Amino acid sequence: MTQRAKKKLAIYWAAGCGGCEISVVNLHETLLEVAQLADLVFCPCLVDTKEDELAEMPDDSIDVALINGAIRNDHNEEMAHLLRRKAKLVVAYGSCANSGCVPGLSNLGTVDDHLRTVYDSQPTTDSTKGTIPQPRVEVPEGVLRLPLLYDQVRRLKDVVEIDYAIPGCPPEPHQSGPAILTLLHGENLPPRGATVGAGPASVCEECPRTRKGKLITSLKRTWEIDPDPDLCLLDQGLVCMGIATRGGCGGLCPKANMPCIGCYGSPEGVRDQGAAMAAALGSAVDVTPSRGAGDDHAGDHARQLFDAIPDWAGTFYKFTLPSSMLDNAARRYSERDEPQLQEPPPAGDPAPTGTPGPAYGAPWTVPARG
Ligand code: SF4
Ligand code: SF4
Numbered sequence: 001m002t003q004r005a006k007k008k009l010a011i012y013w014a015a016g017c018g019g020c021e022i023s024v025v026n027l028h029e030t031l032l033e034v035a036q037l038a039d040l041v042f043c044p045c046l047v048d049t050k051e052d053e054l055a056e057m058p059d060d061s062i063d064v065a066l067i068n069g070a071i072r073n074d075h076n077e078e079m080a081h082l083l084r085r086k087a088k089l090v091v092a093y094g095s096c097a098n099s100g101c102v103p104g105l106s107n108l109g110t111v112d113d114h115l116r117t118v119y120d121s122q123p124t125t126d127s128t129k130g131t132i133p134q135p136r137v138e139v140p141e142g143v144l145r146l147p148l149l150y151d152q153v154r155r156l157k158d159v160v161e162i163d164y165a166i167p168g169c170p171p172e173p174h175q176s177g178p179a180i181l182t183l184l185h186g187e188n189l190p191p192r193g194a195t196v197g198a199g200p201a202s203v204c205e206e207c208p209r210t211r212k213g214k215l216i217t218s219l220k221r222t223w224e225i226d227p228d229p230d231l232c233l234l235d236q237g238l239v240c241m242g243i244a245t246r247g248g249c250g251g252l253c254p255k256a257n258m259p260c261i262g263c264y265g266s267p268e269g270v271r272d273q274g275a276a277m278a279a280a281l282g283s284a285v286d287v288t289p290s291r292g293a294g295d296d297h298a299g300d301h302a303r304q305l306f307d308a309i310p311d312w313a314g315t316f317y318k319f320t321l322p323s324s325m326l327d328n329a330a331r332r333y334s335e336r337d338e339p340q341l342q343e344p345p346p347a348g349d350p351a352p353t354g355t356p357g358p359a360y361g362a363p364w365t366v367p368a369r370g
Contacts, residue, residue, distance in 0.1 A: 021045045033181060068093040101320075169319060198247065241316075246267045
């Protein structure tokens, strides 16, 4: 009996938290099926394969590459291009790869801000030496390089073509497991570009709670109330993102008496998750107190209601800022008004021989705040 050749699987971690790797481990018994079907040929977190060994593999020799994490720096992008060349199917795995997720919230500031915050202005940081890491440092042994941070976090599909998307922060194993097996088998595949391992509709469709469509008179934070376990959380004044979030998790959070925070991103056909949620909330709040009282009064009333939530960008766009219309607007604004702190490195990095190479145009010499 001839044995079928094993498939080849690669998993790569770009700018993310490692939760997507954990979610692969979390496949439990399905992991045995994956291991029977495929060899893990590249996964820096689990397998000691070097990048130059990956580069030496023939193009299209990997069957499936699961890439998680957002594109935060030039190394992330370089690896995305390399895996795109080596793999027949590239899958954007998890929310960071698909829509930017939490790393994407950094698009609300500049790289300059972030470096200064992390290395200069924390009470626990000794900033007296001005120790801001630089993308290129010469030492007696040669030139040390750090990946160059981009001024904006991007999604995987912004830098390479993707074949499939598996959303979630992280993807839930009951959905992602069968999806990974289907992709590895490579038969009866869904149309290229499809989202797999999730449903098309919203979390509300999977939520067992009763929605009465009660108008909200005040917005609450989770610690302020002990919610009724059977009633819709939105009806109870909690900002539950279920209505603006793709289903697939089975309504995990509302089932545990917590509002959905939106980790599966937008449902099919919804362009902007935060805008969809804002529209849903707009029609759910009770405007009776301001009816007939004039625009100013209505504005005050709305402000009072919405001021209860301290971080609107972080609430509405925690998982999708780089996919949003807001991000595009912010990018246009920053391109217009902000000088770019960084410039790309010169082509061809100098070999680490100790010979000084050309300096970058604008390294990360972040000035201390006055
Ligand atoms: S808004 Fe939240 S609690 Fe209400 S039905 Fe949707 S998912 Fe369930
Ligand atoms: S309920 Fe919402 S936040 Fe919770 S796992 Fe599902 S999609 Fe993610």
